[in-house]
């Protein structure tokens with residue numbers, strides 16, 4: 062199985078770490094205070110942090126991310142207005158991250174999954190599905206195998222350019238939850 066570093070020890074860091082560990086992967090957690098002194102030596106690194114922290118992480122640890130698969134899970138919302146994303150309409154947080162880390166393989170994943178549904182592994186009666194976008198097919202395969210081993214489904218959502226659509230889905234899902242139209246244990250399901 063693969064080994065993962067997860068930067069961020071909040072709701073998503075713990076939920077993703079639990080899922081990957083349940084599937085037999087080795088997981089190293091790096092907290093905020095540890096990041097500046099951490100050695101990152103796994104092939105895959107999940108950035109389980111707010112969108113606003115990405116710039117900081119790139120400047121503190123960007124050198125260590127070269128040659129690695131970097132998983133962006135952010136929903137880059139304007140949380141003040143709750144009415145727009147903070148990235149241009151023809152781009153995404155993941156595309157921006159890939160531009161900042163040209164020697165890494167960036168994947169977009171998990172942003173359409175509320176943390177509770179990664180822990181429960183179900184959305185209603187349907188298995189939770191992790192949608193994964195990226196340009197590196199091998200990297201997508203590694204992440205897909207690891208989350209599937211953990212007990213959820215994974216779907217290849219296409220090229221990294223599809224991250225824009227994943228971020229739109231995440232935005233809509235958050236809008237529904239904050240508006241109390243759906244619960245935080247809900248989510249969009251994929252039935253194949």
Ligand SMILES: NC(=O)c1ccc[n+]([C@@H]2O[C@H](COP(=O)([O-])OP(=O)(O)OC[C@H]3O[C@@H](n4cnc5c(N)ncnc54)[C@H](OP(=O)(O)O)[C@@H]3O)[C@@H](O)[C@H]2O)c1
Pocket residue numbers: 068069070071072073074092093094096109110111112114115117118134135136137171172173174175176177
């Ligand atoms: N919660 C969900 O259900 C959900 C679903 C889909 C996507 N997401 C996305 O997942 C990401 C994490 O959400 P979350 O709910 O897990 O947030 P959270 O519980 O607030 O955890 C965020 C983590 O990031 C760390 N962090 C913040 N700034 C950092 C920095 N500059 N360097 C290193 N670490 C930093 C925090 O550490 P400190 O607390 O010590 O600062 C904390 O461990 C967000 O981008 C969110 O949009 C969340």
